Amino acid sequence: MQRVVDTSGVAPPSPAPDGRRSRWTEHRRARREDLVGAAVEAVRLVGPDFSVDDVARSAGVSKTVIYRYFSDKDELIDAVLERISQAILLPRLLGELAVERADDRASLSAVIAAFVALIEDEPALYRFAYAQTGRTGRADLVAATEHAVAGALGGLISERLIAAGRSADGAMTWAYGVVGMVQLAAHWWSAARTVSAAELVDQLTALADGGLGTLLPPRS
Template sequence: MQPAAVDTPSVDAPDAPTDGRRARWTEHRRARREDLVTAAVEAVRVAGPEFAVEDVARSAGVSKTVIYRYFSDKDELVDAVLGRISDAILLPRLMGELVADRADDRAQLHAVIAAFVSLIEDEPALYRFAYAHAGRSGRADLVAATEREIAEALGVLMGERLAAAGRSPDAALTWAYGVVGMVQLAAHWWSAARTVPAAQLVDQLTDLAHGGLGTLLPPGR
């Protein structure tokens, strides 16, 4: 293990002469926090959803004291890890597939569902971590936030399709949340049951989602 790092105290020196020094310290704290969050993500991958602060300190090569200099408690650290998973791992994959240009609606749905299932396979510890902290009262909930962001984006696309065909877009969000919820719940069940191969799961969910939406939405490409 690397020697415990020594960080500058978490307040500005009382005689800080310039705003430039304060700005440099603010940037130092931001970068240091980001480094510790990276170490925490790695700790989750190794130790699992019930990681301890000691695991993060070991991953970062620092003491627990340093961790608590940048995070008030473990809950704040968990919030930061959830934010990193969302911003750097989960949403870029899913949103990228959602807005990508595909041959038709079925191909679009298949790509998004496949991206979600591949996340479960590629990052099982991070996936379990997100679900382990779902529903925390007053704290970050990655599962709910992801459902909302993907469903809202899908709802916008459906609404635009309906409006372009001269139909009311009122049902777009209902359908979007229905599809997202169906895929997420089925994939979560599958993550433990593993009753079929991943590729078959993606095909089954795509058939179900496209079978419903294909009868409700105006024809696409």
């Protein structure tokens, strides 16, 4: 039998989308997000050493259900770290950096205060994030957050320098210096508690402002 060849150049119509598959994909995504939320609550209640059983109790399901959506506990931990970073930590810090303030000291103080407030408001989530630092082959929330905040701060410093007709070569060095100073000092303070949170913010602001104040051009 002779085969008929379509020479019209018109591609055949694409198959209709599978509505059931689309609905199942969305259901699975939403269910997974719910379980991540339950895991965050388990960390708040139990602490950094939460178990999958703790998550199951928080979600009101069996442990078997958890493993339908996560291959193992490490994958669940990664999802919790992502939720903490994207929904809790970065919105606070980057939100403060995005606010226009006439005074550099006030800007530094607001960002430092936001970070210290996070330690105060979410101590279990903060300890959990640090407990996962440096996991081999896994996401590092602390490093990723440092990069994001330093990148945003470096961009602002660079803009100031360029606007003043000066080289912006030092912008990222200074940004990482400020972020690293605040992060390490606040982490030490979270256990030592030698001063109040307000005093800590004032002390770190004085150091950061004093350093940048000698390097940045005055605001016009």
